[in-house]
Amino acid sequence: MGVDSREPDYRALSQRIKLLAHPERLRILDVLRRERECVCHLEALLDKPQPYVSQQLRLLREHDLIQDEKVGNNVYYRLIDAEVAAWLEQILGPITSEHVGIARQKQLIDCACPKCDANEPEGGYAPIVIELT
Amino acid sequence: MGVDSREPDYRALSQRIKLLAHPERLRILDVLRRERECVCHLEALLDKPQPYVSQQLRLLREHDLIQDEKVGNNVYYRLIDAEVAAWLEQILGPITSEHVGIARQKQLIDCACPKCDANEPEGGYAPIVIELT
DNA sequence: ATACTATATGCATATCTTTGCATGTTTGTG
DNA sequence: CACAAACATGCAAAGATATGCATATAGTAT
Numbered sequence: 236m237g238v239d240s241r242e243p244d245y246r247a248l249s250q251r252i253k254l255l256a257h258p259e260r261l262r263i264l265d266v267l268r269r270e271r272e273c274v275c276h277l278e279a280l281l282d283k284p285q286p287y288v289s290q291q292l293r294l295l296r297e298h299d300l301i302q303d304e305k306v307g308n309n310v311y312y313r314l315i316d317a318e319v320a321a322w323l324e325q326i327l328g329p330i331t332s333e334h335v336g337i338a339r340q341k342q343l344i345d346c347a348c349p350k351c352d353a354n355e356p357e358g359g360y361a362p363i364v365i366e367l368t
Numbered sequence: 369m370g371v372d373s374r375e376p377d378y379r380a381l382s383q384r385i386k387l388l389a390h391p392e393r394l395r396i397l398d399v400l401r402r403e404r405e406c407v408c409h410l411e412a413l414l415d416k417p418q419p420y421v422s423q424q425l426r427l428l429r430e431h432d433l434i435q436d437e438k439v440g441n442n443v444y445y446r447l448i449d450a451e452v453a454a455w456l457e458q459i460l461g462p463i464t465s466e467h468v469g470i471a472r473q474k475q476l477i478d479c480a481c482p483k484c485d486a487n488e489p490e491g492g493y494a495p496i497v498i499e500l501t
Numbered sequence: 502a503t504a505c506t507a508t509a510t511g512c513a514t515a516t517c518t519t520t521g522c523a524t525g526t527t528t529g530t531g
Numbered sequence: 532c533a534c535a536a537a538c539a540t541g542c543a544a545a546g547a548t549a550t551g552c553a554t555a556t557a558g559t560a561t
Contacts, residue, residue, distance in 0.1 A: 243398065245391040249393075252389040255389075258379045259378075286521080286539080287521075289540080290519090290539085305528090309536095322455070324458075325457075326381060326385070408507070417550095419553090420549095420551075425508095441507050441557085443508060443509090
């Protein structure tokens with residue numbers, strides 16, 4: 236049943252690759268493969284206007300690379316695509332343990348989001364775990 | 369010396385990723401990571417006009433992903449970028465041993481290039497060997 | 502030389518992507 | 532309810548990329 240296609244679907248693959256072929260999106264994905272982040276943090280990280288960031292997130296979300304999660308007034312995103320996670324691991328290297336969250340990296344001192352408040356769960360959020368293909 | 373940049377160069381990487389983010393170029397690279405092929409074969413494989421194929425090859429060549437090699441009237445291309453070879457391995461999977469060259473795949477019966485003639489060296493051309501990063 | 506074959510190049514047009522910005526929606530708060 | 536904060540959406544202008552096609556070049560053979 237189905238086509239005996241041992242040929243890769245170059246069209247579909249190249250469509251997905253295009254999502255990484257953009258400096259800001261690649262950067263966003265590099266962050267979101269490590270831990271979930273809210274839009275306000277990504278906005279600070281990229282140093283771009285908020286609608287700009289939301290648009291890139293929309294694109295990634297509409298292609299099911301990332302998933303949103305509303306927490307009160309904030310929205311957290313995380314990577315959910317295992318294949319893309321594996322691509323990122325090859326392209327950007329493995330996730331280092333010395334990684335420091337955006338809030339500490341960029342000194343978001345006056346950020347009121349739960350992650351910057353004491354609202355963050357003890358020991359931080361559960362790490363993102365994706366089975367690599 | 370130099371910047372202590374543990375940050376990946378997202379701009380440069382995304383530029384390189386763009387080269388794969390195109391169905392015909394991805395297909396070309398998938399062939400050229402296996403064995404060297406002449407333009408006439410790639411033209412037959414993609415079923416696109418020759419200038420179209422040459423233009424994609426030029427782009428890949430100008431970014432040093434592939435290298436040309438003139439043999440008489442024909443030009444052979446092969447993949448020479450190890451990092452991209454590793455990406456392709458992750459994205460398209462490992463190179464299978466059941467691979468059949470384009471000439472046999474597409475029945476290029478009237479192709480006069482050396483590879484289709486008996487001019488091909490005994491046992492075929494040496495396989496392309498690239499050290500994966 | 503002449504003509505032929507394989508491939509490359511240049512350029513115009515069409516098409517998709519990116520980016521900026523105004524406005525909309527949702528949730529929380531007084 | 533009114534208002535503020537965080538984020539999403541829609542749309543248009545600018546920019547980049549893709550494609551088609553005419554023509555150029557470089558080897559080969561006659």
